[in-house]
Amino acid sequence: MLAKRIIPCLDVDQGRVVKGINFVKLREAGDPIEMGKFYNDQGADELVFLDITASSDNRKTIIEVARNVAKQVFIPFTVGGGIRTVEDMRSILLAGADKVSINTAALKNPQLISDGANIFGNQCIVLAIDAKRNNNNWKVYVNGGRTLTGKDVINWAKQGVSLGAGEILLTSINRDGTKSGYDLELTKKISESVNIPVIASGGAGNEQDFYEVFIKGKADATLAASLFHFGELKIKELKNYLANKQIPVR
Numbered sequence: 001m002l003a004k005r006i007i008p009c010l011d012v013d014q015g016r017v018v019k020g021i022n023f024v025k026l027r028e029a030g031d032p033i034e035m036g037k038f039y040n041d042q043g044a045d046e047l048v049f050l051d052i053t054a055s056s057d058n059r060k061t062i063i064e065v066a067r068n069v070a071k072q073v074f075i076p077f078t079v080g081g082g083i084r085t086v087e088d089m090r091s092i093l094l095a096g097a098d099k100v101s102i103n104t105a106a107l108k109n110p111q112l113i114s115d116g117a118n119i120f121g122n123q124c125i126v127l128a129i130d131a132k133r134n135n136n137n138w139k140v141y142v143n144g145g146r147t148l149t150g151k152d153v154i155n156w157a158k159q160g161v162s163l164g165a166g167e168i169l170l171t172s173i174n175r176d177g178t179k180s181g182y183d184l185e186l187t188k189k190i191s192e193s194v195n196i197p198v199i200a201s202g203g204a205g206n207e208q209d210f211y212e213v214f215i216k217g218k219a220d221a222t223l224a225a226s227l228f229h230f231g232e233l234k235i236k237e238l239k240n241y242l243a244n245k246q247i248p249v250r
Helices: 032-042 063-070 086-094 104-108 111-120 153-163 184-193 207-215 235-244
Strands: 005-013 016-021 024-030 047-051 077-080 099-102 125-134 137-142 147-152 167-172 198-201 221-224
Touching: 005 032, 005 198, 005 235, 032 047, 032 063, 032 235, 047 063, 063 077, 063 086, 077 125, 086 099, 086 111, 099 104, 099 111, 104 111, 104 137, 111 125, 111 153, 125 153, 125 184, 137 153, 147 153, 153 167, 153 184, 167 184, 184 198, 184 207, 207 221, 207 235
Parallel strands: 005 047, 005 221, 047 077, 077 099, 099 125, 125 167, 167 198, 198 221
Antiparallel strands: 005 016, 016 024, 125 137, 137 147
């Protein structure tokens, strides 16, 4: 079993880190650059920065934040939100990011996945999928969870892989910020449907939730936000817990 990754997620809105519940009810959590440095020093494996209103506000993502974060951290980090073109990808990567995350733009123009993968490599392209349960299946949402696409999550994940995505960032809107545990059924279905790493996001509430999504959900990595941001769980404590449970961590 490959080492599992622990990834803090910093949702950025107008230059500040925020966190909400089910993608709404946002409250401020801090400065993205300071928090990035903090998590770098605390043993995070990677970081994800998402400009959560860039797509819905129809504006560019925060290149300056990426540039300043790159000066402070020495672990891989991904930037997403408002990335619509290959040139947007290039700008983010030149600013110091290791990967770009695309969501809304990929649904509107799936060719963007292939174009990015062909130019920058599959490993640079993270397909972010925001999923909401609809009876016995899940549908894809875009624009920060505001807009239903009608697209089936599993089919879209498979299509994303065929187009060249190197990783999937899978967020359960139903679980987001609730601390009720990851959506194990959803994560397992996606993990078993694709042959690229799946990052589980949405719902982390305690150490056991991470263990269960690695074992039952078959995730390759986990994303968490409020649990880390507000000091309820430290990354080193989590990694010690997982190591004691025979889960390989870095």
